Amino acid sequence: MxxxxxxxxxxxxxxxxxxxxxxxxxxxxxxxxxxxxxxxxxxxxxxxxxxxxxxxxxxxxxxxxxxxxxxxxxxxxxxxxxxxxxxxLSSLLTHKKISHELFDVILLSGSAGSYEYIMYILQNLPINKATIVIVQHIGEGSKHLHEIIEIKTPYKATYINDGMVVMPKIVYIAPPNYQSIVEDGVFRLKKMGNVNFAEPSITVTMNSLASHYRDKFCAVLLCGYGADGTTSLKEVTDYGSKVVTIEPSLCHDSYMIVKHAIETGHVSFIFNPNELINYLKERVISEQKEEKIVKEFLDKLYEQYGYDFRDYQIQSLIRRINTCMDKVGIGDYEGFFDEVLNNKSTFTKLFFELSINVTQFIRQPNSYEYLKEHVLPYLNNYSHLKMWCAGVASGEEAYSLATLLDSKKMLEKSIIYATDFNPYILQIAKNGLYPKKQIDDVTLSSIEEINHFKSLFSFLGEIAIVDKKLQKNVHFFTHNLTTDSSIGEFQLIICKNVLIYFNEKLQKKVLRLFYDSLSLDGYLVLGQSETIVDFETKKLFKLISSEAKIYQRA
Ligand SMILES: C[S@@+](CC[C@H](N)C(=O)[O-])C[C@H]1O[C@@H](n2cnc3c(N)ncnc32)[C@H](O)[C@@H]1O
Known part of the structure; x- marks a missing residue:
């Protein structure tokens, strides 16, 4: 410096x-x-x-x-x-929001004569990421429209309830006798009386969706009498939303809504039903298309940065990518992926989002209990012990194991390798500094054990500092379970809450890596919701405790 x-x-x-x-x-x-x-x-x-x-x-x-x-x-x-x-400090360089023509929300609206077109659209538009909202004056499908939609189309459907979170891939139907609006991503049912002689009113819901979703919102106006839904199209298009409709002749007698809408001059397209489907299809992301785009990106990510997420659970990855896109302020995949591949700092943001570092001291206490009562007494026969905490995040798991070894007077002869693929989180682990509250919150089976645990920390105000004695025997270093090989022969491997993020193929590969890294009688501890499912892999391990998720090399 x-x-x-x-x-x-x-x-x-x-x-x-x-x-x-x-x-x-x-x-x-x-x-x-x-x-x-x-x-x-x-x-x-x-x-x-x-x-x-x-x-x-x-x-x-x-x-x-x-x-x-x-x-x-x-x-x-x-x-x-x-x-x-x-x-x-706020970021000096805020990303420009790249406008895109993909819709997050589609409104299907109308009254008499619209039912058949709504059903036609839902039957022919493949399931996709968009939320679909239906506002219809006459409940031609009566109170059971949601059931009819679920039977006749591939969509899940529900009437809107107050406080419902707006979710993708769901069809929401505005119920009668309320006005349906969206506030902060949540549906609200308001008692406002009739608007344009209607309750639910298309205009009310359309305005609310336009102001909330802007260029990610498309209003589809279908057949009906009156002028509801057409009275504020200027405001709707001023928000950047799109308004499209069908040809008036397709509505027979009930062409008024469509005609009024066209006369305002704010309708972008007038379609026949097939053209409408094609238009929407190109502007929504189908599940298959989304997986394909994301998988192509993961290939490039691996080439560029060497991190291999290709065999992680794809839907969970997609959710994390979307969260990161929101944080970075880029709404379309193309723009976001381009930014990640060309800008290391955006990659780092995504990397943090994908490497989920949640952890705590003595997480899943029953597995520590089992280790203490059944596994450590057996391992105590060894003169030296090597243990591996894989996917250790900010270190709490490795220090927890060290406290347990210390209570059994086995720490001196043990060495714990604590690894993660995230080098930033490992620095935090090495520092051994934690909020005091985390230490106060630890659950162990007796007061003596809690006191012993606490005695291995000193305190500076609200900061708990891990005792040097524990740090001496815990070695943190980066290791990537997807790309790196075995790092030794261990009597115990703890890998909790990591395999859940992998698909079956990768789980199999990593479990094989653990098998190769265990001594002949070595133990493996997994997370509470993790089990070995693959038939061939099951043969490599004996289940010792299904509650504590402890296995032994077979
Ligand atoms: C939810 S945390 C689990 C932490 C700890 N084992 C526990 O159960 O409290 C998952 C950790 O796995 C790490 N991880 C994810 N993929 C990994 C990989 N391929 N190689 C090594 N670590 C990985 C993440 O960085 C994260 O720290």
Missing amino acids: KIFHKDGIDTIIIDSDIDTQDGFDRLKTFIKEGKSYKIEFLSNITLQQGVVLYLAEIVQNPKYNIKIAIKHPFLSSYFHKLSIKHEK
């Missing part, structure tokens, strides 16, 4: 992703009591323990006047968990 004009400094900007943080010693030498400093972290620097503790201390020490500002959400959430005061 180079420091220029040392005497005049009041803002320190740190914008690097360095491994060794020796420069921070110099930071300490010139930060003086009584003077004001602002330290801004611009990049996702993975700060080491000493630096984090130093910052935690000076920021709350009244002798100093230090402000910390952080741009990257990962570092900011780490500091937040450790109760280290800081402000969040």
